[in-house]
Amino acid sequence: MSDGLAHAGWSEALRDGRLLGRTCDDCGTTQGTPKAACPDCGSRALETVELPTEGVVYTETTVNVPPEGIEERGYRVGIVEVGDARILGRLGGGPSIGDEVTLSGYVEDEQGYAVPRFEPA
Numbered sequence: 001m002s003d004g005l006a007h008a009g010w011s012e013a014l015r016d017g018r019l020l021g022r023t024c025d026d027c028g029t030t031q032g033t034p035k036a037a038c039p040d041c042g043s044r045a046l047e048t049v050e051l052p053t054e055g056v057v058y059t060e061t062t063v064n065v066p067p068e069g070i071e072e073r074g075y076r077v078g079i080v081e082v083g084d085a086r087i088l089g090r091l092g093g094g095p096s097i098g099d100e101v102t103l104s105g106y107v108e109d110e111q112g113y114a115v116p117r118f119e120p121a
């Protein structure tokens with residue numbers, strides 16, 4: 001499966017409110033992003049798993065976009081730890097690092113893929 005096809009399926013699941021990850025059969029790493037191969041060991045023996053929709057903020061930062069951007073001028077993104085995986089998403093409601101958050105929806109990115117949105121639990 002190519003990264004593009006994997007990403008499309010991952011986006012579809014997210015629009016249904018589900019977070020999918022992929023666990024590597026060879027090294028046991030779980031990825032929160034749709035990759036065709038394991039970034040740790042290069043294995044293609046990846047199994048799709050369902051990830052929890054609640055997690056903890058691992059990093060967060062504010063992205064400043066021009067006023068004519070899709071949303072408000074600045075928005076926050078962060079990496080959220082859900083289960084064994086880490087997922088990049090939008091952060092609503094101003095959570096800080098270490099705060100518990102829950103999946104609250106998604107936004108569409110420029111490529112037409114869904115990006116998860118998290119808010120404080």
Ligand SMILES: [Zn+2]
Nearest residue numbers: 024027038041
């Ligand atoms: Zn691996």
